[in-house]
Amino acid sequence: MKSPFAAAVRAIVSKDLRAEWRSRELVSAMALFALLSVLVFSFALELDKNAREEAISGVLWVSLIFASLLGFNRSLSLEHDQGSLDALLLTPVSRSAIFLGKLLGNFMFTLLVALVLLPLMTALYGVQLLDSWALLTTIVGVFGFSAIGTLLATLAVQTRSREALLPIALLPVCLPFLLTAVRATKGIVSGAPQSEWQVWLQLLAAITIIYLVLCLLLYRFVLEE
Amino acid sequence: MTQRRIHASLAASPQPRLLRALTILATLGFASTLVLGLFVAGTDIQQGPVQRIFYIHMPAFFGAFTAFGATVLGGLIYLWRGSEAWDRIALAGVEVGLAFALINLLTGAIWARPIWNTWWTWDPRLTSAAVMCLTYAAYLMLRAGIENPQRRRRLMSVYGIFAFVSVLLTLFIIRIVPDTIHPVIVGASPQNAQGSFEATSGVVLALLPSLLLWLTLMPITLMWHRYRLALRQEAVDALKLKLLGG
Numbered sequence: 001m002k003s004p005f006a007a008a009v010r011a012i013v014s015k016d017l018r019a020e021w022r023s024r025e026l027v028s029a030m031a032l033f034a035l036l037s038v039l040v041f042s043f044a045l046e047l048d049k050n051a052r053e054e055a056i057s058g059v060l061w062v063s064l065i066f067a068s069l070l071g072f073n074r075s076l077s078l079e080h081d082q083g084s085l086d087a088l089l090l091t092p093v094s095r096s097a098i099f100l101g102k103l104l105g106n107f108m109f110t111l112l113v114a115l116v117l118l119p120l121m122t123a124l125y126g127v128q129l130l131d132s133w134a135l136l137t138t139i140v141g142v143f144g145f146s147a148i149g150t151l152l153a154t155l156a157v158q159t160r161s162r163e164a165l166l167p168i169a170l171l172p173v174c175l176p177f178l179l180t181a182v183r184a185t186k187g188i189v190s191g192a193p194q195s196e197w198q199v200w201l202q203l204l205a206a207i208t209i210i211y212l213v214l215c216l217l218l219y220r221f222v223l224e225e
Numbered sequence: 226m227t228q229r230r231i232h233a234s235l236a237a238s239p240q241p242r243l244l245r246a247l248t249i250l251a252t253l254g255f256a257s258t259l260v261l262g263l264f265v266a267g268t269d270i271q272q273g274p275v276q277r278i279f280y281i282h283m284p285a286f287f288g289a290f291t292a293f294g295a296t297v298l299g300g301l302i303y304l305w306r307g308s309e310a311w312d313r314i315a316l317a318g319v320e321v322g323l324a325f326a327l328i329n330l331l332t333g334a335i336w337a338r339p340i341w342n343t344w345w346t347w348d349p350r351l352t353s354a355a356v357m358c359l360t361y362a363a364y365l366m367l368r369a370g371i372e373n374p375q376r377r378r379r380l381m382s383v384y385g386i387f388a389f390v391s392v393l394l395t396l397f398i399i400r401i402v403p404d405t406i407h408p409v410i411v412g413a414s415p416q417n418a419q420g421s422f423e424a425t426s427g428v429v430l431a432l433l434p435s436l437l438l439w440l441t442l443m444p445i446t447l448m449w450h451r452y453r454l455a456l457r458q459e460a461v462d463a464l465k466l467k468l469l470g471g
Binding site: 152156158160161165168169172173175176179214218221222 | 388
């Protein structure tokens, strides 16, 4: 961890974490929002015992993505409004390091929300979400859409009506994550044999890697000024 | 833009001869593939005349594929070389592709009404095709939301590359998610596909020319026209700016 790249990534992550630790406004807002949307879903879908097993993984992932939208928007618009994005650009740091730094921060916040949701939904709905495979799926999936979300949030803060545009830009593009993650989680929760849902987890991992590489390559064009 | 370039592009530059030839060819080609599909090809025994819509439905998707592919290519080359021309191509690709994708959805719905007994169903492929349209609609919205032209070109090049994921998803989703009722043309249809097609020689005869036309001539011709429109638009904008600035 001596290379300037790693040092830059670490500096950005620790800055984000420290800012969050002092204000505690981002994660609490995201977690509250995720919780509310889980509740809204359970009223709207009238989740009884059978419907739960079918729908719960969808509810989990949609709530997570909605909550993460809140976080991505906030995380990047803070940087943009206070001019710290420009300041970061002035430093002799590679754009990929800035991307990775912001990504890791966003990833940790969203994962934290997921870690609140998983046990809570397990308790509320009586489904087994506290499973090491479910956890792995969550980590991979959250990392994947945090990558594309960080890139698109950087893009969206540079537009005129940014709060409105991030969901429009992000939701269609993160559909592959939703599709595979929901299928994998559903298989795991329903107790199906591993051979049935393993392919979804593998696909999810493959998509995550592809998106991560694309984001690393393209981020400097989103930030360049 | 320099004064000279403004005038050069504004002075109603006549259509290049090649473009005019392409336009005529595409029009004739479209008319003749219509004749092939509507009159020459035999009527499907099971589905009746409605099956003929397939000669437009599937080619339209591949036309959109070409156009959206041009957006990716235009975006990549713009990011690499920074020439505005490639960004115009990318934008033309989005608009032409979106029009084709909507034709694809619409003709599909018209076909599904008698065959599936519904206009629309939340089949994986139908859903992903709809998401594809929404992705490119989002492209146009994002594009309209960025004022600085240079920044707009750069950011939209990136988004155009990511948006192509939705096209690939539509193309491959029936291989990944097998529970579709949408028929597969290349290879075996899934077990539960309803209203499948057999690529008999009669179908191929009518399909192939149409497919080639929509894959190449139609998108290229339309995109070229859209490209020229973008040039005019930019010239008008520059002129407006100049007049306002005194």
